[in-house]
Amino acid sequence: MEQRVSLITLGVTDVGRATRFYEAMGWKMDGGVDNEQDHVAFFQAPGMIVALWGRDKLAEDSAVEDAGGWGGITLAYNVRSPAEVDAVLEEARAAGGTIGRPGAETFWGGYSGLFIDPDGHPWEVAHNPGWTVHEDGRTTLSRADGPEGG
């Protein structure tokens, strides 16, 4: 298995509503299905794809029981400055998300906050001075200006 992820699917109650939330955050759908059989939205991200799909269908497809609630996976969106953390959290609040924790300095020397989307999926929004968010959106572990390269 190569060291990579192709697709993250977020199970949601209503694909239309979830799509509108991410569109309000600035995303644009790159494809999907919307007919009597199924409703899925796809978003192309750098290197991988994000999908929104009915949580009941995703649970069945994933061969798991769904008791509801959070399941031990959290996504993070890294930005290029602490101010941008606060701006994204404000954008999420305006789009109908919930602020799980406001922006604040972290024990690991960065700055982060967290929003929860309308389907309960948490997103940490973080500025980590030791990581690099490249111009094309890729995030890498090393500091771009450090001796180890970008």
Next chain:
Amino acid sequence: MEQRVSLITLGVTDVGRATRFYEAMGWKMDGGVDNEQDHVAFFQAPGMIVALWGRDKLAEDSAVEDAGGWGGITLAYNVRSPAEVDAVLEEARAAGGTIGRPGAETFWGGYSGLFIDPDGHPWEVAHNPGWTVHEDGRTTLSRADGPEGG
């Protein structure tokens, strides 16, 4: 918010055990923390990072209650042929994962199966003839040889 994901953190019971599972799948740690205060493993993927961290700490950091079980997020690993789906599933079984469903043709014209890692996180392993897995590991929605480009 740009259309991207920087980090996926998988909450696990034992970071050492979870790391050994992904190492047995062929992954190699690119960084982390392992001291009295904390234990985290980082893996660099194309465009983003995967982390393994204690599920209790991740729940607290994510401002969510954790009732256990699955939470509506499933990852997928796309490969370049149906035979590769079966090979990765066999690799997961040998590494201590559980097969949620064996490789089979799908309603969307591809071939997929699913394994569940030792912490209960499902991974679909899929060949989708309409998507492209590039040589550098990036997965994109369009067919590389189609009129829409790769």
